[in-house]
Amino acid sequence: MEINLKSIGDGIYTKNLDPGNTIYGEDVVETEDGEFRQWDPNRSKLAAFVKKGLDYIFEDQVKILYLGAATGTTVSHISDLCPRGDVYAVDYAEKAILKLLKNTRNRRNVFPIYADAYKPWKYSQLVDQVDLIYQDVSHRKQTEILKRNSSSFLKDGGKVFFMVKSANIDVTEKPEKVFEKQKKKLKGFNIIKEEKLEPYHEDHLAIFAEYNK
Amino acid sequence: MDGQDIVEENFYDKNVSNLVRKNSIDETEEEREIKEKYSLKKLEPEEKKQCKQKIFEKYIHRYEDIKKDFFCELSEKKTREKLRQKGDSIIRSINVLNDLNKSLGLLNQSVEEWASIEMEIEEAKKEEELDEESGSGALENTLEELESLKETKKSIEEYVEMEMNDFAPNISEIAGEILGAKLIKRAGGLEKLAKLPASTIQVLGAEKAFFRFKRKGDSPPKHGLIFEHPYIKRTKYDKRGKIARKLASTIAIAARIDYFSGKDKYEGLKKDLERRVKEVRGN
Ligand SMILES: C[S@@+](CC[C@H](N)C(=O)[O-])C[C@H]1O[C@@H](n2cnc3c(N)ncnc32)[C@H](O)[C@@H]1O
Numbered sequence: 001m002e003i004n005l006k007s008i009g010d011g012i013y014t015k016n017l018d019p020g021n022t023i024y025g026e027d028v029v030e031t032e033d034g035e036f037r038q039w040d041p042n043r044s045k046l047a048a049f050v051k052k053g054l055d056y057i058f059e060d061q062v063k064i065l066y067l068g069a070a071t072g073t074t075v076s077h078i079s080d081l082c083p084r085g086d087v088y089a090v091d092y093a094e095k096a097i098l099k100l101l102k103n104t105r106n107r108r109n110v111f112p113i114y115a116d117a118y119k120p121w122k123y124s125q126l127v128d129q130v131d132l133i134y135q136d137v138s139h140r141k142q143t144e145i146l147k148r149n150s151s152s153f154l155k156d157g158g159k160v161f162f163m164v165k166s167a168n169i170d171v172t173e174k175p176e177k178v179f180e181k182q183k184k185k186l187k188g189f190n191i192i193k194e195e196k197l198e199p200y201h202e203d204h205l206a207i208f209a210e211y212n213k
Numbered sequence: 214m215d216g217q218d219i220v221e222e223n224f225y226d227k228n229v230s231n232l233v234r235k236n237s238i239d240e241t242e243e244e245r246e247i248k249e250k251y252s253l254k255k256l257e258p259e260e261k262k263q264c265k266q267k268i269f270e271k272y273i274h275r276y277e278d279i280k281k282d283f284f285c286e287l288s289e290k291k292t293r294e295k296l297r298q299k300g301d302s303i304i305r306s307i308n309v310l311n312d313l314n315k316s317l318g319l320l321n322q323s324v325e326e327w328a329s330i331e332m333e334i335e336e337a338k339k340e341e342e343l344d345e346e347s348g349s350g351a352l353e354n355t356l357e358e359l360e361s362l363k364e365t366k367k368s369i370e371e372y373v374e375m376e377m378n379d380f381a382p383n384i385s386e387i388a389g390e391i392l393g394a395k396l397i398k399r400a401g402g403l404e405k406l407a408k409l410p411a412s413t414i415q416v417l418g419a420e421k422a423f424f425r426f427k428r429k430g431d432s433p434p435k436h437g438l439i440f441e442h443p444y445i446k447r448t449k450y451d452k453r454g455k456i457a458r459k460l461a462s463t464i465a466i467a468a469r470i471d472y473f474s475g476k477d478k479y480e481g482l483k484k485d486l487e488r489r490v491k492e493v494r495g496n
Contacts, residue, residue, distance in 0.1 A: 094292045094295050094299075095379070095477075097288055097292045099476070101288060102474070108277050108278070108281050111281065111284040112284055112285065112288045113288060114288040114292045126284070
């Protein structure tokens with residue numbers, strides 16, 4: 001049983017790596033194993049994925065490239081889950097980065113990067129090879145972004161979490177159609193598990209896959 | 214690669230490769246120093262191992278801190294740079310808007326005069342029942358151009374509104390996007406506005422009146438640009454000072470939130486201002 005992740009009541013909780021501080025007003029509980037923060041599936045797509053049956057657990061020392069970090073809601077929980085890992089957190093919205101910097105100031109395993117994920121060469125000098133890419137970007141070309149970053153940074157056999165929001169890609173098309181089309185484009189990725197994130201997030205598909213170069 | 218990329222490459226090369234690429238503690242200065250100090254070479258292999266482990270434990274934290282600090286500094290620096298650019302772009306569009314307003318004021322007046330005279334001529338022609346082709350179309354063209362200038366003005370305003378809501382959401386909420394942008398322009402940027410005291414913000418844009426007051430002993434200006442704000446415009450003259458003071462101090466707070474914290478709209482601010490306005494107006 002992973003010590004950094006707990007089920008308490010209906011909720012899931014992660015062990016706070018920055019005790020005394022919260023990020024988005026989440027619930028905090030003291031346990032015999034330390035302080036735990038509630039991981040809200042309505043706020044975090046990864047929490048929703050876990051709620052819907054994902055049983056993958058981060059290794060403690062995992063190196064992660066996180067694309068679309070925003071203000072750090074999900075980043076903070078991933079940071080909780082791998083205290084000895086590295087989370088390179090990319091976003092291109094200035095205000096989001098400023099908040100992310102504040103929110104993760106005391107988290108030594110989070111490294112904020114202000115850059116456009118569509119142009120991985122702009123941060124290639126900052127990031128080494130990673131074991132995992134987590135992507136949740138509100139961008140029309142999100143599939144292309146995943147492919148570019150995977151080929152630049154992801155090790156062979158590395159894993160990806162890909163949160164697809166159909167409305168970002170094509171509002172006029174039915175979500176199912178958009179998902180099918182994007183999945184076809186994912187050559188080199190073996191899908192291990194996929195799940196729609198209703199009722200937590202409408203018209204979102206979460207994909208967990210392995211990458212083979 | 215464009216110029217920007219090359220600049221960044223060099224920047225990274227200098228700053229990053231020294232620090233970040235060295236993932237192994239073996240390569241750091243500290244370790245080399247310590248090696249010398251403890252003359253690792255003289256130690257037995259087992260001792261060597263233990264010593265190395267100690268060094269590693271002692272310095273891995275240092276290394277991680279440096280790395281963390283480095284990423285934070287770099288990201289903050291680049292973000293601030295970009296925000297400054299965005300601020301500059303807003304300031305420039307406000308300059309254009311000001312010029313456009315002045316030109317439109319002038320043009321409107323002279324074109325109107327021209328149009329009214331043309332109309333009189335037309336009337337006269339009609340009375341004399343002359344049926345000749347009138348004018349060269351110059352007036353019509355001018356009127357069209359004038360309309361298109363007004364459209365241009367609208368589109369610049371829309372641009373400023375959109376940018377301001379992203380760039381300075383709190384100032385936009387309190388002062389309105391256009392007035393907010395004018396204040397940023399007057400101050401010389403968001404950073405400068407965020408560092409001005411409320412009393413200065415209150416008279417920002419009233420520099421001329423302020424000068425008169427200094428020189429000729431006129432009454433001091435109560436408010437500058439913020440006079441445009443509906444809260445002041447729609448308040449009786451004798452109560453404007455109080456509202457201007459409150460408005461200026463609220464804008465000062467909004468500017469600080471926008472510059473320092475990057476927070477989205479902060480609800481309490483507007484409510485507090487509205488309460489004060491009601492109080493002063495006494496209804
Ligand atoms: C839905 S939010 C991510 C929320 C976050 N993953 C969480 O769960 O806490 C999407 C983010 O993607 C970012 N984004 C969109 N396009 C991007 C790009 N090309 N490069 C970097 N970030 C991008 C946006 O700025 C936004 O912050």
